[in-house]
Amino acid sequence: MADPLRAERVTLRDGRAVLIRPVSVDDAEATLKNINLIGAEHVYIMIERVDNLDEERRWLSSFDGIRSVLLLALAGREVVGSADCQGGTYPKDRHVGGVGIAIRDGWREVGLGRVLMERILEWMRAQGFEKAELAVFATNARARRLYESLGFVEEGVRRSHVRIRGAYVDEVLMGLWLGREVRSGVP
Numbered sequence: 001m002a003d004p005l006r007a008e009r010v011t012l013r014d015g016r017a018v019l020i021r022p023v024s025v026d027d028a029e030a031t032l033k034n035i036n037l038i039g040a041e042h043v044y045i046m047i048e049r050v051d052n053l054d055e056e057r058r059w060l061s062s063f064d065g066i067r068s069v070l071l072l073a074l075a076g077r078e079v080v081g082s083a084d085c086q087g088g089t090y091p092k093d094r095h096v097g098g099v100g101i102a103i104r105d106g107w108r109e110v111g112l113g114r115v116l117m118e119r120i121l122e123w124m125r126a127q128g129f130e131k132a133e134l135a136v137f138a139t140n141a142r143a144r145r146l147y148e149s150l151g152f153v154e155e156g157v158r159r160s161h162v163r164i165r166g167a168y169v170d171e172v173l174m175g176l177w178l179g180r181e182v183r184s185g186v187p
């Protein structure tokens with residue numbers, strides 16, 4: 001079985017290539033730039049802006065590759081996309097990992113999102129997670145389609161949970177069982 005944390009050069013649909021690899025603390029300036037560009041668009045992710053480089057370094061150093069991981073897509077020295085997973089920290093939700101993804105404008109719709117999501121799910125399976133979960137703004141049709149095509153299903157809706165440019169938008173919760181789905185029961 002291939003190492004899900006391998007560094008790998010991937011050619012996208014438009015012929016451009018990116019390097020996929022796990023983050024290191026030295027990437028902080030580049031990850032900050034990527035997330036701030038996407039945050040400034042307002043409509044896709046919860047974060048609007050991160051200003052503090054030390055805070056970013058602390059956050060990056062929290063990914064241990066065992067219970068959490070952050071994968072980057074790099075074009076030269078520029079981070080053009082990232083995907084992360086944070087494993088549940090309580091005994092009751094340790095079987096679940098929360099997933100997030102953010103690709104910079106100009107690098108979207110050429111296959112990178114699918115590559116990063118598939119690699120995160122590959123890592124989750126290798127680490128023994130049973131379930132992936134995420135939250136997506138209801139208006140983000142592109143992201144919802146990607147998740148559905150990977151097998152995620154809608155599990156709930158937090159109604160008018162986010163406010164974007166003055167408009168209230170639902171947040172959709174989605175889940176994907178990585179092996180056999182376990183039915184809920186009474187403990």
Ligand SMILES: CC(C)(COP(=O)(O)OP(=O)(O)OC[C@H]1O[C@@H](n2cnc3c(N)ncnc32)[C@H](O)[C@@H]1OP(=O)(O)O)[C@@H](O)C(=O)NCCC(=O)NCCS
Pocket residue numbers: 038044045101102103104107108109110111112113114115135136137140141142143145146149
């Ligand atoms: C959402 C996002 C991760 C998708 O990644 P991407 O690299 O743009 O998408 P891909 O080219 O890998 O396409 C993956 C799938 O997304 C869906 N998709 C892509 N473009 C789409 C569009 N314009 N409309 C609807 N669905 C679309 C398709 O299902 C596609 O699969 P296919 O190419 O096999 O048909 C990426 O666009 C992104 O990061 N956007 C900004 C931040 C964001 O929305 N993050 C997610 C927050 S929950």
